[in-house]
Amino acid sequence: MKRIVIIVVVIVVALGAIAYVLTNNKKKNQEKTDFVAQGNGAIAVNVATITKTVPELDFSANGTFAPNQELNFLSENAGRVKAIYVQEGARVSKGQVLAKIDAEIINTDRETAEATYQNALKDEARYKSSYETGGVTQQQLDQAKLATQNAKLRLQASQRRLSDANIKSPINGIVNKKYIEVGAFVTAQGTQLFELVDVSKLKLQVNVNESQVANLRVGDKVAIQSSVFPKDKFTGKVSFIAAKADGALNFPIEIEVANNINNSLKAGMYGTAVFDFPTQTASILIPRTSFVGSVSSNQVFVYDKTSNTAKTRSVVSGRILGDKVEILSGLNEGETVITSGQINLVDGTPVSIVK
Structure with missing residues (x-):
């Protein structure tokens, strides 16, 4: 008997919850209907007032340092290793003898x-x-x-x-790995001998988006920061900009960075590139969502305050700056551009502004 009472109570509570949800949804739909009725059938839209704004182009990007040169040094002759003159971590010069084959x-x-x-x-x-x-x-x-x-x-x-037979270093750098020992036999097919890296200069590899890469040029100077050495200042210059975006629609770029006298920066460390641009002239920026279809359409709807209608306006767009688009001509300060609801609009459609 007690079990039946519990089941009945659970059913009653569930029915009550369903009734509450349905009533709440009905109330919301009624509010939307009343809003449209108050606007005499006008289309509800969001708007933004047009003002001139100074574009903010500065940005930073995180990446990792890679060595300027990295070489897996292979044997060219067959023979037994007679002597090794360097150890891991040793700094070597181009032409220096590293080991000798019998x-x-x-x-x-x-x-x-x-x-x-x-x-x-x-x-x-x-x-x-x-x-x-x-x-x-x-x-x-x-x-x-x-x-x-x-x-x-x-x-x-x-x-x-x-x-x-005298194995010489082809680059200036550091012996990062030593793969051979005295007495080992190497082949002419390319036995790995040493891994050499040059960290006197490094490459900071970062990714930037389409709006950021548009303002970059090879040779641009960049400030570099390292969280490991926050007090040290490093500088670099853009040495490579990819001509094609990757799968995430980002553009890989490389920044050549001069290491300090102690070669404090190591390959594989994280770094931050700080891109600082000159102050820009104020210009008209509107939300990217204002365009009919896409930015390439160069068409927006402007709100006409006298008739409470949407008017089609052709514009000339400039740079895309994140979620904003620069307008070169077609709009004036003080006008109001419609930022949502364009799918339901044609020229002269009555609109109501959502507050």
Whole structure:
């Protein structure tokens, strides 16, 4: 019996809640109907009064620092590592020897190539002497010259391999990773030896939207801030602006940043680029939603106070600044532009302003 009473109570409460929601919705709909009736069938719209405003172009963007140069250094010769002259974290200069490959086999190849080249020179000299006396043909002499040239090229290649046994840094930078040890065997197919990075200059990589990228140019100077070093001041300049937006409709840009004397900034740290533009001249800005369809239509509705109607107006739009659009001509200060409800409007439609 008690269970039945509980079920009945629950049902009554549920029916009461449904009745309350329906009554509340009916009341709201009635209020909307009364509003339209008071406006004699006029379309309810939102409006904005047109004034001249100074556009705010300054903005900041967050990103991460990347090294100016980053190189995964690979082996070019096969052999056993004979010596390593640097450790991780060491600062190196371009041309500095980092490690050495055992050059015994490479040196043997060079000596063989040297002997072959010297023998080819002697053969060419003999053929040349015989040709002058009619002992050999021009074709035989040409073949001797070709053999000399090929031997010379092989000698040059072996000398280059011998020189490459001393593994030299191709850039100025820091040894970030060392992948080899003394005694390890490396192949000519490209065994990874070192990871070198140059952080004397860094690239701050950030994304900006379409309204922001329109005001940027390669070479623009930018102030850079780092939360890790809030007291240090860094400067950079825009070195790259993407010609195409990414999937999120943002444009990747890169800012070249000079590190301080201690190379405090590290690749992978977060940074903030502060874009500071000169003060702009005041201009007419209207909400982006004021346009009929889209900004490219260059048409808006202006509220006529004397007749309480919407009037179509053609305008010339300029820069898109966030949710505002610059108007170059077609509107004047003090006029009222309709910002919503345009889908129900035609020229001369009666309107009521939503307060």
